[in-house]
Amino acid sequence: MNEYRYVNLREVPMMKEKAAKWFHSKWSAPKEAYLACMDSYLTGETEYGWYLCLDDEKIVGAMGVIENDFHDRKDLTPNVCAVYTEEEHRGRGIAGHLLHMVVEDCRQKGISPLYLLTDHTGFYERYGWEFLCMVQGDGEPEMSRMYIHR
Numbered sequence: 723m724n725e726y727r728y729v730n731l732r733e734v735p736m737m738k739e740k741a742a743k744w745f746h747s748k749w750s751a752p753k754e755a756y757l758a759c760m761d762s763y764l765t766g767e768t769e770y771g772w773y774l775c776l777d778d779e780k781i782v783g784a785m786g787v788i789e790n791d792f793h794d795r796k797d798l799t800p801n802v803c804a805v806y807t808e809e810e811h812r813g814r815g816i817a818g819h820l821l822h823m824v825v826e827d828c829r830q831k832g833i834s835p836l837y838l839l840t841d842h843t844g845f846y847e848r849y850g851w852e853f854l855c856m857v858q859g860d861g862e863p864e865m866s867r868m869y870i871h872r
Contacts, residue, residue, distance in 0.1 A: 731772040783807035783816040792860040
């Protein structure tokens with residue numbers, strides 16, 4: 723069984739470039755967009771953070787918190803975004819641990835509730851998230867599920 727290390731980007735700022743490249747490889751957002759958000763977090767301009775699960779120095783899972791995850795409900799903010807776990811590391815509780823870490827970190831900073839846009843059903847409910855409503859993703863033909871964690 724692997725021993726993972728869970729950190730926020732402020733604990734490992736030297737991983738910013740690596741993390742931005744990793745997120746870009748998983749999602750369609752440009753690497754520069756991730757870097758800009760990460761810089762805002764690292765400089766204290768925002769408390770919306772970035773959270774990593776490391777296997778040695780390799781990122782095997784991660785997620786972030788941003789103002790809006792590219793949907794039409796601008797009032798539902800902030801959003802957990804870019805949730806991803808490498809396929810060979812799935813089923814080991816990484817996403818659940820990261821979700822808990824994000825919720826607790828934000829709560830300690832007075833940031834609550836949190837929102838999350840997804841097409842998954844049945845996954846986030848296991849970690850205290852509740853279905854809230856359907857929203858229209860930017861440029862998406864189908865509506866997506868919006869969850870809330872209070």
